[in-house]
Amino acid sequence: MAPSSGRRSAPTKEQLEDRKTVGINKETVTNTVSTDYPGHFMDEDHAWDVDHFRDNFHVQFHQNDPFDSQFSLIGLDASIANAFRRILIAEIPTLAIETVFVHNNTSVIQDEVLAHRLGLIPFQGDKKGLRDFLKPFVKPAEGADQYSTTFDYNTVCLKLNVECTHNKDVGPNEKDPKKLYHNAHVYAKDIVFDPVGDKQPEIFSGEGIIKSTNPDILIAKLRPPQVINIEMHMHKGIGADHSKFSPVATASYRLMPTIKILQPILGADAKKFQECFMPGVIELEKVTKQEAAKKGSGYEGHQGELKAVVANPMHDTVSREVLRHEEFEGKVKLGRRRDHFIFSVESTGQWDSDELFLESVLMLKLKINKLKPQVTNMVRSF
Template structure:
């Protein structure tokens, strides 16, 4: 029996998840995503190439927005999870406190330092190797400290009175020296080949130099050494290279029947600005007797301009005058990604790093399958 060939209209309807006033419908209930009984859905590289698209919406250093079209939700979510949890970065892991007379406890201070995001040369990050901690049973089982697995930082700050301050000065930042300790006070001490990889603009430093670490007063001092190791977000959130990594489905708005006049203005207010536009009804449209535009030449009608900015609030479904005139949905294979980098990588590079990680996972799985078949 030859496989069924669905029509173009059926295929388009399958892409849409219907948004109803109280429910969501047209959710796939097939055994395998994107497969329907009696039809041929064999995967082919050529078919994937023809259907897959990437569209960039915003590309800034710390914030990127782009669309992946033609993917299954499982693959899109795999990229999101890899970006958050498996793309490596460097963060403070060990803190050696030699002197801390500030009001902040040692444990709290160490925790604050560990959450400061750092940046450096990506080549240097790729050159760095993993540092293995020693176990409690065997202290000598871990990695020894070296230039290729440990970055050394130091923080030595002491608060003193400012002899040049005005007698009536009340601002502690002017009254004292080093009254506020910032991330910019952390000093990088390169060792070995780190001078080659972390130099110039690619030197190892805090992403934001104005992060407040502590407040001091005369006589108080902080003196410590910190070791940064390479890690991934799956071990601790401080190693995650992103602040946020999310996606949403592309909204789909279909006006089934004309919305004219005051109803059109009200309809436009149900959506974020720019989603719905108001256009005058043309003479040709008004001349057609078999449409609801007949006799309404010059009046305003509602048209969908940019569904990308819609938040799918369902506000229009609350009003009786729009019942049966609009259908809301989302395209199940159109994923709008938003990635906000913490600074180690440019935001658009993060997704490419997730692709590399997934390729390595596939290669390991393929080798393991080959070994299993032997």
């Protein structure tokens, strides 16, 4: 759009908020396209500025547990937020079982199925060792020995050797298989880390030893005299190669909901209005004396009655249930903040959930540093 020759007044704070809000209507969604670029609004400069970005961008944590975190990224474009999401899923390296050597398997589970189950078990270990010591595995050339590229810095060895036997000390009326037999159930905790080389025993020891994230994952059920004797090789990979290398069970984001009450909602209508949303989104408060005395507030003569107020819009699922009822028509406006992303990250265990986001930031910086000289050379070529 061409710049205007005349001067226009600067947009108000309310207008700026409306520009950033996606409209959620009864049957349509409006204002979905970003307008934060030069030339969209006359007499307004929206060129990207690092100082403006630094002042307006911030991170807000809502939950921060080792396996589950929820936080908001405020002041970002959707393309950057989505880049973090894709990196979290597919580009942060982790360890997973890649090769299974079956020496003996007399269980009812076929070798291929057993190997597949083992490959999906998440493991954890010393984070510095996972990040700095272990390198990605390079497959041997065609015709070369299968161990020609296997070293202690790219391969972790695990072993699982269990045999189901009778428990001679059990009572004659016992029916529980776990008490009748030893190793009736084979769990992830039965997998043993077998360090190789000189550095693995030092790096992956104590609290940093390679072990399953969840020791109670059931691998197989055995009965006497069934045996499982296998050796496994773990390699470092990324989710883009196979989902078993993904460090997250899920990584997603949603836009921050906005709820604006345009006209007072009182009494029975307020209770019905509250029920249209998830618990905690709308609260009921009594109309104060000051509000009832204020002319034009809509609360005149309603002192002490219950009114609906927005408490925590973040919990809203934007179901649009409230828009189905005629009594609320014109009294409420729903939307979503286009630059407010609520992330939910569930870690599989190798990294804490908040560390994963920091790793995604580092990965994006590395990708940018690789791209930057190429863009520079491309510009110089012209």
